[in-house]
Amino acid sequence: MVPAREKEMRAPMVLSLAAAAAAMSSGGGNGFNSSSSLDPFDSSMSWSVSEDPSNSSSEPFLRTLSPDLQPATTAGVVQEVSPWDIALCVTGTLISCENALVIAVLFYTPTLRAPMFILIGSLAVSDLLAGLGLILNFVFTYLIDKSVEFVTLLSVGLLISAFSASVFNILAITVDRYLSLYNALTYHTERTVTFTYMMVVFIWVTCFTLGLLPALGWNCLKDPSTCSICRPVTKNNAVVLAVTFLLVFALMMQLYLQICKIAFRHAQQIAVQHQFMAISTTKGVSTLSAILCAFGTCWLPFALYSIVADSSYPVIYTYATVLPATCCSVINPVIYAFRNPDIQKSLWMACCGCVPSNLSLRPRTSSDV
Helix, strand or coil: CCCCHHHHHHHHHHHHHHHHHHHHHHHHCCCCCCCCCCCCCEEEEEECCCCCCHHHHHHHHHHHHHHHHHHHHHHCCCCCHHHHHHHHHHHHHHHHHHHHHHHHHHHHHHCCHHHHHHHHHHEEEEEHHHHHHHHHHHHHHCCCCCHHHHHHHHHHHHHHHHHHHHHHHHHHHHHHHHHHCCCCCHHHCCCCCCHHHHHHHHHHHHEEEEECCCCCCCCCCCCCCHHHCCCCCHHHHHHHHHHHHHHHHHHHHHHHHHHHHHHHHHHHHHEEEEEEEEHHHHHHHHHHHHHHHHHHHHHHHHHHHHHCCCCCCHHHHHHHHHHHHHHHHHHHHHHHHHHHHHHHHHHHHHCCCCCCCCCCCCCCEEEEE
C-alpha cells in the first residue's frame, strides 16, 4: 500500500510524463531533441495538479517546435516552372543546334571563305551564343540561387551581347549586299577579306562592351524601381538599346529600298544572254525582303514595348514580346545559310557523300544570299 505522502509526490510526475508523451505523439517526433525536451524530473519546473496537463505541456512544446519545423516546410516548396520559360529554353536549344550546324559546315569547308561567308559565320556565332544564353538563363532561374548577383549579371550580359551582335551582323550583311550591287563591277577588287574581318571585330567589341555595362554598374539590383522589363537592365539602358535597334532597322529599310532600285535597274539593262544574272539579282531582292519582314516582325514588338513599359507591367507581356524576338535567331540560319547552294552542297556531301543535280554549279555572289 502506497502512503498518501508518496502519492502526492508522484502525481505531478506522472502528469508530466503523460503530457510529454502526448506532445510527442501529436508532433510525430519531428524536431524533438531529447536534450532540450521537457524533463519531468527537472526541479526547476513545477506542475500544478489543478492545471490541465495537456494545455500546460503542449503549448510550450509547440512554441519550441515551430521554428525547427519552418525551414523544412520552406525547403519542401518547389518553384513552379513557367511555360514561357520552357518555351524560351526549347527555342534556345533549337537555335543552338541550327547555328552549330552552320558553323561546322563553314569551318570544315575550305571553299567557303569568301567575305559573305565570314559575315554569315559571324551571324551564326552570335545566334549560337544567344541560344546558349537562353538555356543558361533557364538553368540559372530554376537550378541556381538567383540571389547571387554574379549569376544574374552573367546571364543578362551574355544575352545582351549575343542578340546585339546578331542585329549588327544582319546590318553588316545588308550593307554587304548593297555594296555588291552598287559597285557591281569593282566590288570584288575593292573589297578584301581583311576589311571584312575588321568589321566583324568592331561588331563584337561593341557588343561585348554593351554586355559588360550591367556588370560595370549599369543595373537596377540596388534600386528595383528603376528596372526595365528585363531585370537587371535599367529602364534608361533598355530605352537606349531599343532606340538603337530602331535606328538600325531604319538604316536597313533605307538600304533595302536602295537595293530594290538598283536591282530592278540592273534587271532592265541586262541582256538576254545574261538572263541568269537578272534571276540572281531578283532572287537576292526577294531574300532581302524576307530578311526585312522577318527581322521587323520579330524585333519591333519587343523594342517598342521596352520603350513604353517597365518592371511594373505584367510579366506575360514581356514574355509575349521576347519569344518572337528570339525566334529571329531561329529564322536566320534558314534565310542566310540553308538557302545558299554552296552550303547546301556541303551539307549534302557531309550527309550523303553526293550532290543533287538540281543544285546550281555556278559560282555564287554576295547579292545571291
